[in-house]
Amino acid sequence: MEEYxxxxxxxxxxxxxxxxxxxxxxxxxxxxxxxxxxxYIGAHEAASIEWALKGYxxxxxxxxxxxxxxxxxxxxxxxxxxxxxxxxxxxxxxxFLCKEENGKKLxxxxxxxxxxxxxxxxxxxxxxYIANRLKNYAISESSINLMESEE
Amino acid sequence: MEEYxxxxxxxxxxxxxxxxxxxxxxxxxxxxxxxxxxxYIGAHEAASIEWALKGYxxxxxxxxxxxxxxxxxxxxxxxxxxxxxxxxxxxxxxxFLCKEENGKKLxxxxxxxxxxxxxxxxxxxxxxYIANRLKNYAISESSINLMESEE
Numbered sequence: 108m109e110e111y112x113x114x115x116x117x118x119x120x121x122x123x124x125x126x127x128x129x130x131x132x133x134x135x136x137x138x139x140x141x142x143x144x145x146x147y148i149g150a151h152e153a154a155s156i157e158w159a160l161k162g163y164x165x166x167x168x169x170x171x172x173x174x175x176x177x178x179x180x181x182x183x184x185x186x187x188x189x190x191x192x193x194x195x196x197x198x199x200x201x202x203f204l205c206k207e208e209n210g211k212k213l214x215x216x217x218x219x220x221x222x223x224x225x226x227x228x229x230x231x232x233x234x235x236y237i238a239n240r241l242k243n244y245a246i247s248e249s250s251i252n253l254m255e256s257e258e
Numbered sequence: 259m260e261e262y263x264x265x266x267x268x269x270x271x272x273x274x275x276x277x278x279x280x281x282x283x284x285x286x287x288x289x290x291x292x293x294x295x296x297x298y299i300g301a302h303e304a305a306s307i308e309w310a311l312k313g314y315x316x317x318x319x320x321x322x323x324x325x326x327x328x329x330x331x332x333x334x335x336x337x338x339x340x341x342x343x344x345x346x347x348x349x350x351x352x353x354f355l356c357k358e359e360n361g362k363k364l365x366x367x368x369x370x371x372x373x374x375x376x377x378x379x380x381x382x383x384x385x386x387y388i389a390n391r392l393k394n395y396a397i398s399e400s401s402i403n404l405m406e407s408e409e
Contacts, residue, residue, distance in 0.1 A: 129388050136374075149302075150302075152321070167350075171323075173325075173368070173374050174321075176369070177325070177328075177329075177353075177368055178328075180368060181334060181366065183315065183332060204308070204328070204331075206332070217328055217331060218326050218327070220318050223324050230345075
């Protein structure tokens with residue numbers, strides 16, 4: 108089995124739990140069959156991912172737009188992002204940057220949260236990969252639909 | 259009169275208006291006497307600026323921390339930020355980046371919102387400048403204290 112699968116962002120959803128609204132991003136490895144990984148993220152990060160998914164453009168650059176503008180002007184490309192591990196109940200991710208300088212490709216990796224990584228990857232059109240070992244935390248997509256219909 | 263003054267961030271404050279919580283960042287040109295400029299910003303940006311002012315470090319990199327980590331690894335420095343103008347009721351700012359490449363200093367400017375610019379400048383220890391013409395929108399600091407004591 109490959110260590111990573113290419114992944115899709117199914118969407119971000121608000122989940123009301125004990126009167127508090129939490130936001131969850133659903134990520135699906137392309138060969139994960141019915142399984143999706145729910146990752147809890149902040150409200151602002153959820154909005155930013157939603158804007159990217161819907162192609163919504165703000166009048167002024169929002170924070171992740173600013174990052175993309177910075178990388179563009181610096182001639183740095185996001186090659187891919189990977190969602191790697193769950194450490195102390197927190198998912199970790201990596202952003203892979205690439206820059207050509209004097210005909211050489213320079214590569215950099217940066218530790219990041221999955222939410223920022225996905226918000227940037229969607230804007231940059233960069234592929235998203237997910238570690239297959241995270242399937243252990245995945246749930247079946249059909250069980251989520253069931254939860255929604257019970258509301 | 260100089261076009262720009264060096265500026266300080268006095269802080270970010272929550273202001274309750276008609277039942278809605280708004281966040282305002284107070285910026286003061288160093289030679290502006292009693293005047294401060296209130297700039298309304300988002301809740302998430304307000305929190306990020308507050309964390310930078312208080313030196314609060316998160317377990318995982320928050321979005322503006324991530325930007326700083328990216329610039330660090332790319333060997334790019336934030337030289338300064340400027341808060342420039344009010345256009346259609348929205349304040350605009352500029353982030354000045356500098357990178358040494360083959361012994362040459364390359365400079366880049368990026369259009370940004372004041373909130374992101376300040377959140378990054380505080381983390382990078384970069385100076386903040388404010389256009390003196392924005393004094394037109396400034397209010398006296400003592401009037402703000404008065405508002406707070408009326409609550």
